[in-house]
Amino acid sequence: MKNAAQNAISATSGVLRTLGMTFMHSFRKRDTIMYPEEQPYLPPRYRGRIVLTRDPDGAERCVACNLCSVACPVDCISVVKTEDETGRWYPESFRINFSRCIYCGFCEEACPTYAIQLTPDFEMGEFDRQQMVYEKSDLLISGVGKRPGYNFYRVAGMAVGGKDKGAAENEAEPIDIKTLLP
Amino acid sequence: MIFGLSEHDIISIGLTAIRTLVILLGSVLVAAMMIWVERRLLGLWQDRYGPNRVGPFGLLQVVADMIKIFFKEDWIPPFADKAVFVVAPAIIMLTSMLAFAVIPFTPTWTVVNLNVGILFLLAMSSLGVYSVIFAGWASDNKYALLGAMRTAAQMISYEVFMGLSLLGVVLLAGSFNLGVIVESQRGMWNVIPQFPAFVIFFLAGCAEIHRAPFDLPEAEQELTSGYHTEYSGMKFGMFFVGEYLGIVLISCLVTTLFFGGWLGPWLPGFVWFALKAGFFMCFFILLRAATVRPRYDQLMAFGWKVLLPIAIINVAITGAIVVAQS
Ligand code: SF4
Ligand code: SF4
Numbered sequence: 001m002k003n004a005a006q007n008a009i010s011a012t013s014g015v016l017r018t019l020g021m022t023f024m025h026s027f028r029k030r031d032t033i034m035y036p037e038e039q040p041y042l043p044p045r046y047r048g049r050i051v052l053t054r055d056p057d058g059a060e061r062c063v064a065c066n067l068c069s070v071a072c073p074v075d076c077i078s079v080v081k082t083e084d085e086t087g088r089w090y091p092e093s094f095r096i097n098f099s100r101c102i103y104c105g106f107c108e109e110a111c112p113t114y115a116i117q118l119t120p121d122f123e124m125g126e127f128d129r130q131q132m133v134y135e136k137s138d139l140l141i142s143g144v145g146k147r148p149g150y151n152f153y154r155v156a157g158m159a160v161g162g163k164d165k166g167a168a169e170n171e172a173e174p175i176d177i178k179t180l181l182p
Numbered sequence: 183m184i185f186g187l188s189e190h191d192i193i194s195i196g197l198t199a200i201r202t203l204v205i206l207l208g209s210v211l212v213a214a215m216m217i218w219v220e221r222r223l224l225g226l227w228q229d230r231y232g233p234n235r236v237g238p239f240g241l242l243q244v245v246a247d248m249i250k251i252f253f254k255e256d257w258i259p260p261f262a263d264k265a266v267f268v269v270a271p272a273i274i275m276l277t278s279m280l281a282f283a284v285i286p287f288t289p290t291w292t293v294v295n296l297n298v299g300i301l302f303l304l305a306m307s308s309l310g311v312y313s314v315i316f317a318g319w320a321s322d323n324k325y326a327l328l329g330a331m332r333t334a335a336q337m338i339s340y341e342v343f344m345g346l347s348l349l350g351v352v353l354l355a356g357s358f359n360l361g362v363i364v365e366s367q368r369g370m371w372n373v374i375p376q377f378p379a380f381v382i383f384f385l386a387g388c389a390e391i392h393r394a395p396f397d398l399p400e401a402e403q404e405l406t407s408g409y410h411t412e413y414s415g416m417k418f419g420m421f422f423v424g425e426y427l428g429i430v431l432i433s434c435l436v437t438t439l440f441f442g443g444w445l446g447p448w449l450p451g452f453v454w455f456a457l458k459a460g461f462f463m464c465f466f467i468l469l470r471a472a473t474v475r476p477r478y479d480q481l482m483a484f485g486w487k488v489l490l491p492i493a494i495i496n497v498a499i500t501g502a503i504v505v506a507q508s
Contacts, residue, residue, distance in 0.1 A: 022472035032230045
């Protein structure tokens with residue numbers, strides 16, 4: 001009997017307490033952001049619309065290695081390679097189908113040259129599905145994105161137009177393995 | 183003289199017809215607005231906004247939803263029992279709207295002044311069970327049937343305490359007539375001498391219109407949505423509005439039976455009635471925002487083991503006091 005009374009009291013007060021606590025929420029600040037009048041703050045590393053960046057010299061960073069395309073879980077990147085006369089690789093076409101992209105950022109992680117980057121912009125709605133396919137001209141921006149100062153060929157040991165082996169930053173002269181001299 | 187009616191009769195019939203229409207439309211309109219009020223208030227209590235885009239304060243959201251629901255495909259499953267399936271949603275609307283007939287909004291604004299008003303109300307709310315059972319049965323769907331079964335058990339059990347809790351009020355007023363009951367509260371609102379009855383009636387009313395926390399019949403998480411799983415379009419809309427009509431009805435009843443209906447100082451009667459009823463409608467929403475759904479056996483045990491004894495004791499004590507006083 002005593003137990004039952006205790007139970008009844010604790011149950012009743014529990015319900016009344018939750019009612020009161022819920023009611024007190026009337027005076028709290030609301031969490032909703034009134035988009036689009038009020039824009040939400042998106043951190044710089046937010047994964048939104050994908051761009052192709054350029055190196056500090058203004059050349060395209062992408063070397064058409066297709067690593068992003070391979071890493072993409074939904075196979076929405078299509079890259080076609082081409083070369084300039086010095087042997088440097090370029091993408092002839094670079095196409096991302098944003099109606100399939102899941103904004104996972106794997107492409108950004110896979111890219112050896114920091115060319116492909118995700119940006120804090122998500123307002124990409126379209127009425128026509130075909131409009132969601134972005135070509136290279138839509139993707140390429142004229143800045144360095146999140147990686148200022150990085151130029152792949154300046155640090156890579158590859159011989160490419162105007163730069164020989166051993167000429168990159170922090171790179172030693174190549175060793176001639178066929179000679180006996182020190 | 184037309185059809186043996188004097189001019190006076192015709193005018194009074196016309197007035198009653200107009201009054202009926204106003205009350206009917208008014209109650210359905212309030213029920214529809216309740217959908218918006220509920221969404222806004224739930225939003226408030228969950229630290230968000232709720233619908234606020236269509237029209238001022240999102241008020242026209244209801245209109246937009248109504249237009250949408252009218253143009254939706256009204257699909258009847260091929261395996262359903264067609265006639266019963268169609269009738270079911272009409273029943274709940276009908277019984278809820280009929281119940282409004284006996285509620286005295288002000289001393290003069292009531293459709294019929296029945297001597298057995300309370301019995302009529304209880305009868306109407308019991309008939310509402312048919313709607314749910316028909317819907318669940320005709321849908322030929324196990325979730326719908328389970329939901330309907332739960333509803334039947336829940337509504338029939340809670341009907342008992344609902345009736346019993348009202349007996350105290352009836353004893354105090356000495357009448358089943360709702361108008362007389364309101365008048366009997368001139369000195370003191372019934373909620374004070376009949377507090378246990380008020381609590382029981384409120385809980386039973388909550389269970390009767392299967393509102394949260396007693397919304398087991400349509401527990402979305404376990405039964406998809408219970409008895410109206412197979413319903414779509416305006417038939418679903420009728421269940422939906424019927425449910426909100428139920429909230430309005432129970433709030434009006436609590437006001438009438440326990441909180442002195444239209445009685446109150448300074449303001450006109452109807453304003454008092456609306457204020458009190460509105461308060462309880464909001465309280466129903468707060469209840470939904472705050473409480474969790476009990477298990478089915480807990481619901482039954484609570485009803486039969488707790489509410490029933492309290493209701494009976496309340497009737498016995500009230501009866502003894504009334505007899506002693508007379
Ligand atoms: S973000 Fe993910 S899904 Fe989108 S292109 Fe990159 S790898 Fe593919
Ligand atoms: S964006 Fe990066 S990973 Fe993709 S092809 Fe170009 S260089 Fe390779």
